[in-house]
Amino acid sequence: EGLKADRERCEETIEKSLALATVLTPILGYDQAARIAQKAYHQRKTIRQILEEDGTFSKKELDHLLDARSMLSPSLRPKTKRHGD
Numbered sequence: 447e448g449l450k451a452d453r454e455r456c457e458e459t460i461e462k463s464l465a466l467a468t469v470l471t472p473i474l475g476y477d478q479a480a481r482i483a484q485k486a487y488h489q490r491k492t493i494r495q496i497l498e499e500d501g502t503f504s505k506k507e508l509d510h511l512l513d514a515r516s517m518l519s520p521s522l523r524p525k526t527k528r529h530g531d
Contacts, residue, residue, distance in 0.1 A: 460514045466493040469511055474502075 460466070467483035470493075475481070486496045494512055497503055503511060 457503055457514075461494065461512075464493065473511070475504070484497050 464483045464487060467479045467486070470479035470482060482493060482496050485491075486493050489496070494508055497508055497512075498505075
C-alpha cells in the first residue's frame with residue numbers, strides 16, 4: 447500500500463507555517479501581511495493567533511482565509527478585499 451500521509455500532522459504543520467501569510471497579501475497588502483508574519487515569528491505564534499488577537503477577521507473568516515487549499519486553487523481564494531477598501 448505504500449506510505450500514507452498523517453493528515454492531522456500535515457494540517458498542524460501548515461497551521462504553524464508563516465507561509466500562510468501569503469494568503470493575506472491580496473486582502474491586506476504586502477506590507478501588512480509581512481508585518482503580521484514578522485510579528486508571528488518574533489512572538490512564536492501562528493498567523494491565526496496574531497489575527498485572532500487583533501480582531502481583524504471573525505473566526506469564520508479566518509477558517510476560510512487560512513484554509514491551505516485556498517493557496518492551491520485560485521477558485522477557492524477569498525474574494526473579499528480589505529486593503530484600501
